[in-house]
Amino acid sequence: MSKKEAFITHLAEGQKYKKDSIILGTGILEGQPINRAQVRVPLKTMNRHGLIAGATGTGKTKTLQVIAEQLALKGVPSVLMDLKGDLSGLAKPGELNDFIKNRSEVIGVEYVPMGLPVELMSISEEKGVKLKATVSEFGPVLISQILELNATQQGVIAVVFRYCDLNHLPLLDLKDLKRVLQFVTNEGKEVIKKEFGQVSSASVNTIMRKIIELEQQGANRFFGEKSFEVDDFVQTQDGKGKISVIRLTDVQSKPKLFSTFMLSLLSEIYETFPEQGDDDQPKLCLFIDEAHLVFSNASKDLLEKIEAIVKLIRSKGVGVYFCTQTPTDVHDSILGQLGLKVQHALRAFTAKDRKAITKTAENYPESEFYEVSETLTSMGIGEALVTALNEKGIPTPLAHTLVRAPISRMDILESSEIDELVNGSQLVAKYNEDMDRESAFELLEEKMNRVEKEQEKAVLPGPKPRTASRTPKEESLLEELSKNTMVRQLGRTIFRELTRGILGSFTRRR
Template sequence: MNQADFKSHLEQGYTFKNDYFILGTGILNQEPIQNAQVKIPLKTLNRHGLIAGATGTGKTKTLQVIAEQLSLKGIPSVLMDLKGDLSGLAMPGSNNSHIEKRSTAIGVDYNPTGLPVELMSISQEKGVKLKATVSEFGPVLMSQIMELNDTQRGVMALVFRYCDMQHLPLLDLKDLKKVLQYITNEGKESITKEYGSVSSASVNTIMRKIIELEQQGADHFFGELSFDVDDFVKTKDGKGVVSIIRLTDIQNRPKLFSTFMLSLLSEIYETFPEQGDSDKPKLCLFIDEAHLVFSNANKDLIDKIESIVKLIRSKGVGVFFCTQSPTDVPDAVLGQLGLKVQHSLRAFTAKDRKAITKTAENYPISPFYKTSEVLTSMGIGEALVTVLNEKGIPTPLVHTLLRAPVSRMDILDDSEIDTLTQNSDLVKKYAKLIDRESAFEILDMKITRAEQFAENEEKNLPNQNTLRGRKTTSEPSLLDDLSKNTMIRQIGRTIFRELTRGILGSISGKKR
């Protein structure tokens, strides 16, 4: 088929009534075709997406371009940056002859532009500190993260229920460990009466799982001040704010990454109001190196992600996974993704060739390309693209020359990062360290008070030698028996009642 047929084919699929942005232009017979622009409709970006391709083929720059265009359309986004490549979005790019040639071929002007950026972190990186409390996670999500079995999940549910009833705030992992220790030691008797016996073996297993989370840095993440997801939905001078979550120091801690990503999706889903289909999304999330999420997640965790991806669309939120191959994403999730940008794949082995054949089957059949061949022959900055049109129908598959980023393609230096964080209102808002009275302090105080009470009672008991002196040595003392038995048991019961009743404190702040 000739260029005229190609343009007509694309025009039918890529003509939209509502707002859109231009991603690139179509390529036919290895040549970019003018006036064959590939457009992304804003209306369908809450149907999620995939950016895939081998290392070095330009996936991150494609992510950068899409985030830029969203920002210029007033749509905020959240970028999970595991490689540290995306901070350059805050500064204007630089023009050159190559970029000019590419922009001319696509039919767009190149205007270097810096975008409003917030740098964020869940570890010790510079930026806004993102935190969440254990209470906000809840027993189900905490159990899924720690891969607990049914018995251990029951214990976790008991812990949260007990803390609810006793008004014990569960803020960080220190609180959770303290409650677990308490229910198997000082509070064992009262817990058994009210909830049934708790297996020490199960509690010990949960404790080890918590330690594993701490070793991956989760102790920096759990706590206060909890991040308000509404702070992601900001605009500045008409541009959507790009929130870049810097995760370069947790690449080798996939459980922490999975924990954070799932909690973020859950919090957004539970917090944002229903929006339905609108002219543009409220927020878009980009998860780079998405294979780290799925390769280290158990079935329950994947099921949870799948459910949220299906449901979060109604909140006006789009989720985009960036990874090396579509096969990195479970089929149940992959089937929910409307936008697909597929960069080149490598075919070095028989296994690679089979994977390419399988990948090609994920895309619409095109009369202009043999997909499996194009997948291995595309250059850097080229991709196969298909998206849902405004009626929810996949657009024609197009070998696309992608536009260049208008922001800096390199990263910010340390001084630029310092300037950006110093000027951020959110950094100031979440920089305060809060360690208010919670389960750890309350239980610690109650145990100390109970121990002191027991010591005082013991000191106030009548002197046993004096009492025995008033009786015959052969006759047992009634008071002696009472002291040894009844009184001791009464003291024990009093201690346990004191430990398990009337514990003060209330959970304030965000809802459970």
């Protein structure tokens, strides 16, 4: 048997799938693509997470685009975090040329240009569906992790959330959180001390500064209502999975805001989606581009939360895919959870680069057909080393792969095309109405003003003698704030029917 035939047989034996799969490309041997050596990934294991890595300009974003396209054609929706603004073109058909035609023929696939159902979204000023979440929905644990608080400061946040839960004070945005923090060290100091113990004003001041830092990165636009329902990510159109592109081009310089949003999204999906187990295909796939922004500034506690969610969310039928320059950008504990690995070329310009390449090569199975460390530096644009999990959870043979071309546009949408897409969105009409209903800030302000007026009235001279009943000053402020505070609840913030999940965020009874 020739080396070529042995290579084809080797790949075929490792990819004997009974269920449906997507074709990623074709294998390359000794620099030449082999047209009978297709590299396929089974849909059944797409909830086992993955990594798409490679140096700038090697084609990793287009590989992400290809995988999202193929999932959509199989009816699987996906969420793409687009930090470079490269992925809006998924909504429009690609263009067939000789290069793409020849590549498709070699791979053994038909190239049919096609636009896919796309929903543009944003957590900032970008056009699209506005994604928001309330402070209450985050919960004390996630808020503390995002603000990188110490144990004492975390205790203060826990007291604030507990007090607001007991007294029906909705924490919707950061303005609410700051107002309650002011309350626990000023007007409500004695009340809080009586019910929960002494709260340090120094701790509160530190938390306030950290909230202001988060606000300066634009978090005030993200926290609030109307809260996004993650079930709206799981939509199909004409049998194709909808691709939700979250436009984050103005968030690259705001890593804390990005990690805040990413962690809240993963937590919300985990808490909301029902258990699915190992189905024939995933319910949703989430792609995190420029993933190093999540990990580079993350604390140990935050990394532990991300690791916990990645481990647990698989059972919900959700696959998480990290797209970054080198595998070392992803924490080792998370890297070990990833099933699909797509490694584009790396550059070896320095001694540090060469060490990174050696370390990267150790993350992949050994192959009798390649010297992995050499292949990593010699691959061209649109080529990658690929290994996945077969239907039994066993890693497939490592394949130097010529990746197929995207069927949608490789360039971005024009401004007029973005406007057309946004204006035709049903979700824009659902979520883009600004809301600022009565919440903790307004309720506390109203109560404080009322107490002050009653105190002023109590000291004014009058014809009637004072009775022996308690004055407003003597009455417990906790009782005062607890009276008649049944606030009209909207949307998903139904305080009496909420319990805290394992990550401290709200679990909703549906």
